[in-house]
Amino acid sequence: MDCNKRIAFSEPFSSHTRKVLSGFSLGVIASLLFITLLFLNSSFKFPKLQQLFLQRSQSDSTNSSWHYPFSTSNASITPLHTIQQKDESRIRELNVSKEGFQNTHLGDFELDRYNASFQTRFGNGNLTDPNGVAKVGNFLNGGSEIVAKNSSVSVNVEKTMEGETEKKSEKVGNFDYEKCNIFDGNWVRDDSKPYYPLGSCPFVDRDFDCHLNGRPDSDYVKWKWKPNGCDIPSLNATDFLEKLRGRRLVFVGDSLNRNMWESMVCILRQSISNMKRVYEISGRTEFKKKGVYAFRFEDYNCSVDFVSSPFIVRESTFKGKNGSFETLRLDLMDQTTTTYHDADIIVFNTGHWWTHEKTSKGEDYYQEGNHVYPRLKVLDAYKRALTTWARWIDNNIDVNRTQVFFRGYSVTHFRGGQWNSGGQCHKETEPIFKGAHLRKYPSKMRALDYVIPKMKTPVIYMNISRMTDYRKDGHPSIYRMEYKTEAERTAAEQHQDCSHWCLPGVPDTWNELLYASLLKYGKGIWKT
Incomplete structure (x- = not known):
């Protein structure tokens, strides 16, 4: 009796359950194929499929703090005569750990050693101190080579997937003298x-x-x-x-x-x-x-x-x-x-x-x-x-x-x-x-x-x-x-x-x- 009731209760959903199970089975098979493809991939340093998962997360984190791994690419240093700081709320202090920079070849950022400051505007990539003084690279010397008022450093920042970090870091670490602090x-x-x-x-x-x-x-x-x-x-x-x-x-x-x-x-x-x-x-x-x-x-x-x-x-x-x-x-x-x-x-x-x-x-x-x-x-x-x-x-x-x-x-x-x-x-x-x-x-x-x-x-x-x-x-x-x-x-x-x-x-x-x-x-x- 109880059994019949259970069957009677579940009967209206039976056709739907079969469809779900059928879809689930296909999903399991697809997942197994996906995992197999990953194991057959000969290069795990640059997994091509990983980018699919990062694109959305990157678009949702434009104004977030930098996290390891990352790289800066297409960097350019451009002295400007005017700095536009209309959206001061977008300027935030960059707290960088030594571990976070160990694979980027940017040098050690000892921010407090000579009372140096390092700030970034994530919207446009400007690196300036509170006075509009351009600060380039490592500030162990108490500042960089350009200290003229109303100068700025324009840097295009790109977060990349972990698999591409090694590839990108070479570009960061070996860029030419126009894009680093030559006095450090x-x-x-x-x-x-x-x-x-x-x-x-x-x-x-x-x-x-x-x-x-x-x-x-x-x-x-x-x-x-x-x-x-x-x-x-x-x-x-x-x-x-x-x-x-x-x-x-x-x-x-x-x-x-x-x-x-x-x-x-x-x-x-x-x-x-x-x-x-x-x-x-x-x-x-x-x-x-x-x-x-x-x-x-x-x-x-x-x-x-x-x-x-x-x-x-x-x-x-x-x-x-x-x-x-x-x-x-x-x-x-x-x-x-x-x-x-x-x-x-x-x-x-x-x-x-x-x-x-x-x-x-x-x-x-x-x-x-x-x-x-x-x-x-x-x-x-x-x-x-x-x-x-x-x-x-x-x-x-x-x-x-x-x-x-x-x-x-x-x-x-x-x-x-x-x-x-x-x-x-x-x-x-x-x-x-x-x-x-x-x-x-x-x-x-x-x-x-x-x-x-x-x-x-x-x-x-x-x-x-x-x-x-x-x-x-x-x-x-x-x-x-x-x-x-x-x-x-x-x-x-x-x-x-x-x-x-x-x-x-x-x-x-x-x-x-x-x-x-x-x-x-x-x-x-x-x-x-």
């Missing part, structure tokens, strides 16, 4: 260096010519800077001169920029068949005194100049009650500006003179208008000076003609004291290889993070602080002159130069990076 990397051995033979360039300051001064080793010239995630081109001197034809390149700053200027002259000179057609226009061969020096390259009708201006702002005097005394006008540019305001490329620097006793104490030295500060902290004074520089740039530079660079602070390596108290580096014969042994981002360079983003003129910041920090082996140390006796050499150990660089040497790489930066962001002929 490491030094690698390169026996093809240097650009010009040791002791061959007559325009190298004798204080920088370590080889002629008896330095016994030569490994310090056999290192190449290798950015993380890309390669940079070697400095093609012929191409550089061709692009500089009829133009002026000017280095403005202290003796570290003179170091860089002499390096550039020697690199370019090496490519000239008749080197007599390269000369300093006034015939001078010593360049230590304050002044303006210009090397003319006759075959290209161009010049590479150096303007000595260690503070960039004006050194002056003030008449007080007890007589006149030296001051530094934080509100006025140095009077040499008339010699370079119309140059085609200008590379500025200032920093090392702000560490000397007179400036660091800041007592009755810094002046603005008719006011001399009884005491002013050096970092405050440095920021005021940079603000004056930035204002002058904005008011006097033709952005359609002139490309402006600011080269960052070159790290010193005095051990056991400072430059005037027995600091040494003469026993260093190889670079630092571990980043953990490097110092923090120089505090003075943080002033640039405050000043440059407010400028209307695009400025390329050459952040060479970290790359120079590795190179404790590259300084002249005791090899600043040729010693006649061992006693002279021993005495020299008490007054070493662990600030400037041997030539050939590290400044050659600064110029290599200058060349790469011009190819990336330069105006006019540099774009071709």
